[in-house]
Amino acid sequence: MTQKLILLRHGESEWNAKNLFTGWVDVDINEKGVGEAEKAAELLKVEGLLPDVLHTSLLRRAIHTANITLDGCDRHWIPVKRSWRLNERHYGKLQGLNKTEIRDQFGEEQFMQWRRSYDVPPPAIDPDGEFSQHNDPRYADIPESERPLTECLKDVVARMLPYWTSDIVPDLQAGKTVMVAAHGNSLRALVKHLDGISDDEISGLNIPTGIPLYYELDENLSPVTRGGRYLDPDAAAASIEAVKNQGKK
Numbered sequence: 001m002t003q004k005l006i007l008l009r010h011g012e013s014e015w016n017a018k019n020l021f022t023g024w025v026d027v028d029i030n031e032k033g034v035g036e037a038e039k040a041a042e043l044l045k046v047e048g049l050l051p052d053v054l055h056t057s058l059l060r061r062a063i064h065t066a067n068i069t070l071d072g073c074d075r076h077w078i079p080v081k082r083s084w085r086l087n088e089r090h091y092g093k094l095q096g097l098n099k100t101e102i103r104d105q106f107g108e109e110q111f112m113q114w115r116r117s118y119d120v121p122p123p124a125i126d127p128d129g130e131f132s133q134h135n136d137p138r139y140a141d142i143p144e145s146e147r148p149l150t151e152c153l154k155d156v157v158a159r160m161l162p163y164w165t166s167d168i169v170p171d172l173q174a175g176k177t178v179m180v181a182a183h184g185n186s187l188r189a190l191v192k193h194l195d196g197i198s199d200d201e202i203s204g205l206n207i208p209t210g211i212p213l214y215y216e217l218d219e220n221l222s223p224v225t226r227g228g229r230y231l232d233p234d235a236a237a238a239s240i241e242a243v244k245n246q247g248k249k
């Protein structure tokens with residue numbers, strides 16, 4: 001028997017539209033993002049892919065997107081589990097800064113290394129700075145020494161995988177259709193794991209906002225089709241290109 005996994009990056013956020021590095025800053029989705037979340041519900045209904053359980057990050061943009069999508073396909077009542085381990089990558093000192101300005105200031109190579117290298121994190125944020133979440137009560141359960149002040153994708157893989165194993169896999173193995181509502185980089189980390197993508201190749205993978213990515217997994221939790229399937233492939237292709245080119249305009 002195969003298992004059903006739906007990955008959903010939040011719809012466009014206020015800061016996606018403003019071209020700002022966001023990371024753990026808790027911004028909401030904008031009107032376009034609401035529309036994407038509603039469309040995601042339609043796509044799930046057409047496919048007959050109705051989630052039995054939801055896993056989200058602790059961030060409003062993922063939670064809000066998932067609520068709209070589940071409401072739209074009459075699944076607002078399913079159980080929900082949330083974890084900081086599904087949060088966006090902590091973008092360190094870049095949080096709150098404009099992507100184009102950072103690219104202009106530091107050059108394309110440094111900009112892309114911070115955005116897409118596997119193991120080079122941006123400089124750490126000042127824990128008491130304006131865009132820091134270091135003292136946010138929702139993260140009080142993370143021992144202070146382990147609370148990130150910046151992260152590279154490798155760090156995200158390391159903190160996301162324990163949750164995948166302990167909480168998401170058991171739901172899949174119980175035969176549930178699982179939806180994970182999360183973020184560009186936490187989903188890149190999960191896709192890297194599922195598809196066995198190398199540390200080098202992962203730099204070329206981008207996740208579009210608000211379009212369900214469906215994975216059918218075999219008994220070993222390997223994708224039946226590598227890369228899964230976007231439920232709206234044309235919209236996904238256009239949005240992937242836009243994410244890839246962020247900071248270039």
Ligand SMILES: O=C(O)[C@H](O)COP(=O)(O)O
Pocket residue numbers: 020021022023024088091115183184185243246
């Ligand atoms: O945190 C952010 O700024 C975005 O959600 C992801 O940004 P990226 O595509 O530049 O990594």
